[in-house]
Amino acid sequence: MSTAAPSETTQPTVQSGPKRVGVLLVNLGTPDTADAPGVRIYLKEFLSDARVIEDQGLIWQFVLNGIILRSRPRTKALDYQKIWNNEKNESPLKTITRSQADKLAAALSDRDHVVVDWAMRYGNPSIKSGIEALIAEGCDRILAVPLYPQYSASTSATVCDEVFRVLARLRAQPTLRVTPPYYEDEAYIEALAVSIETHLATLPFKPELIVASFHGMPKSYVDKGDPYQEHCIATTEALRRRLGMDASKLLLTFQSRFGNDEWLQPYTDKTMERLAKEGVRRIAVVTPGFAADCLETLEEIAQENAEIFRHNGGEQFSAIPCLNDSEPGMDVIRTLVLRELQGWI
Template structure:
């Protein structure tokens, strides 16, 4: 006969018995250097992931190795140079993700047995190296937070894949948890709204409309069941409600299309151009799908799309910074992490 012990009489697990707990923030990744070779190494890893390019067959290998990796690295290196953190010789994404990790660690410093670190899915520091570093510090339990508000097989799922690959080589494995997507978390929606309101307060003239631009993906991925588009829509709908805006006040678009497949629409660049031609003079663009500013926000939005808007007749283009390591962004990350650590801390 099994004796059931009431919850309120169970002895709490001590920190010593638990061991240390690790928290690993993971973002997409970045080249190590802003030159063609650095970009080539990064793109090879990124575009060889079957979660990103699902058909890794012979045709894609010919395109990747015969065209993309020969032509695109030099072009993209020029874009990286436009935004590169020359002081630290790294991309802004790496600088910001490190700052997020440091600030999270400081904000939960009262939890003495929790260790916070950060890594990248592609490039460095690698997920494997950071898992090993956390384990070397005595972490027997590790919470991984993919820094993507909206889930996609090409982002969040591939982080899980990479963690699993690292664990395959470990005889003594840590116990793992992963934070869920936070596309409709009240703290995330509040943080977005506050960041937009703060940014708009710095402008001399109110924008005629705000565009919420998300990274795109092939429409075929959605047809296969990826929930990404639905979660982007949910984010925008929640943000509209929070800010009292309608569909014209806050528009949903998708950016960064690549190749010749049909991607999620409406496209950001085409929308920006159309609005300007229709007589819209002032717009602001926010990128809710990115947790940290990167080449897709700082170069593609701030520079490329601003140029498109101005050439088509627009007058004032403004980009809202990502949440980055702002107070509201860090409060959101802290809330999610502490909630997902329940039972461990």
Template sequence: MTESSAAPAAHPSVNFGKVGVLLVNLGTPDGTDYTSMRRYLREFLTDRRVIEWSRFKWYPILFGIVLNTRPRKVGKAYELIWNKERNESFLRTYTRSQAELMTQALGDLSNVVVDWAMRYGQPSIASRIEALKQAGCDRILLFPLYPQYAAATTATVNDKAFQTLLAMRWQPALRTVPPYHDDPAYIEALANSLTRHLATLDWEPEVILTSFHGIPQSYFDKGDPYYCHCMKTARLLRKRLGFSEDKLIVTFQSRFGPEEWLQPYTDKTVEKLARDGVKRIAVMNPGFVSDCLETLEEIAGQAAETFHHNGGEKFAHVPCLNDSADGMKVLETVVRRELQGWAQGLH
């Protein structure tokens, strides 16, 4: 055999045969300072799935105004709910914990490796897919941690993962977890969480708000199923608890910019309820897997203040499922179902 036709040397110790599970949440800044916040907001607000406006229209606003003013404002908000003990956002704390607990829960599956990532910020999706690949995962289950599907959340996680695969010669096989807004385990966990929290109060709410993150109305008009998924979650939760439509209502929060978003708006509803004489309300956030800025600062903080300022007396915020036993049962149920045919020892 001539030198030019010699067989290439084999790669030393190539790992393969394992299955990765990658839990992915929205993201988090590395700190509450201006630079960290600006870096995070820039990555988030340049995502075409999040802001669908023309770049010619949006970028002058983003780079001329938003990224010069919002980092300080949002940084102050994060300061109020920052996990000082670990010097990180609670979203990072909970997502890491969910991955660690998932590793324990799937201990009977000998070939599964669990990791976690953020769509915006660190650890990045690309870095963790690469790490799983290096650990021998030639199949990866990608789990966007959003019960209700939206292009601005679930789809952009999937986009980023497939974008990572574009640069890889040896790609792992990739499965994406579908929405689980109507999964019985999820509905049961929400019902248990609400019931348990209300049992700790010495008063009963007249109205319970299920506050979901909003999306622009135009996204729904273009065919995004998010609104329908939110309404179905609330309908199933209502049915499970035996509540009327007046007792448990759906609202949408966190709107941004001049566009019309899904309605009714959470802040306006809270204000109206108080002004109409409702004295006791509770708010829960079924669309958030983990407590974060939008639940801790916007709801537990701002919404409570709005309610009391307008005549309300009792306000309760129901924590997200986070890394609770019920919350982990939901995630594990979904993961085991989606791993069928891949994980060794799964029946």
């Protein structure tokens, strides 16, 4: 009895010559356009991932297709338009991630046979296109780099899921490595501290405290074993030690909750409201869980939460930029990549 072979995609044409090592930086994703159709396509892919919304049953499919994708794209498109890179006609996340890849490639230019590319988990350029491009460049080994300092199944794991799906369709698979989370890596904590200190030195005011805001997650995911909250706490505690601050001066909060379920607390927006009502007038917010500025940092924090703080009595608010492609930020990525490439280069 014959057995049908699994479906395969056509193997990318491989460049002849010495074998190379590929490095693929991966971030979350972004719409291709800052309008309702573009956001709808992006949200459909994002919210159809069972790592993001675990219950993909009939009720969720009705909510997603009958309610969310009919109304939310219009409102989110307006938010994207507030931060859009109009010169390049793309989101800042795409601009920054490309620059991170370009700068990493330049930093590794003295290493023989290393090729750097970048991709988005949702949207474009896709992980599939990134892997195919590296194979076409002659890479028989690939290091995937999820740009998430803190591990969670809905970020780091879903990158791996997609990488494995792409490789599963290839007859000649490259050897794969994946960088681990770096939530308390010394280079990462030092880079965060330097970025905070540098930014605070430019302000015309002295914040009374700093809020470290991480992307939120349903509490049930943590209850099932996701280590994300533990990693966020470890990052914050390490940053407190490095900056010489206690928990009253460097607060931990969670933003971007969605739906009606209980998410990790304390919530960032509720904390902004509470602090202002308690008499805090000057604050700064850092977002350590984001490797690059995006909608959640540039619009949700720097605009929405700033307005919540001021509306309730706060006076001065500053959003500290992500590490992005800054020198400290690139030090983190370069250190992480070189560590994981040992034995390959």
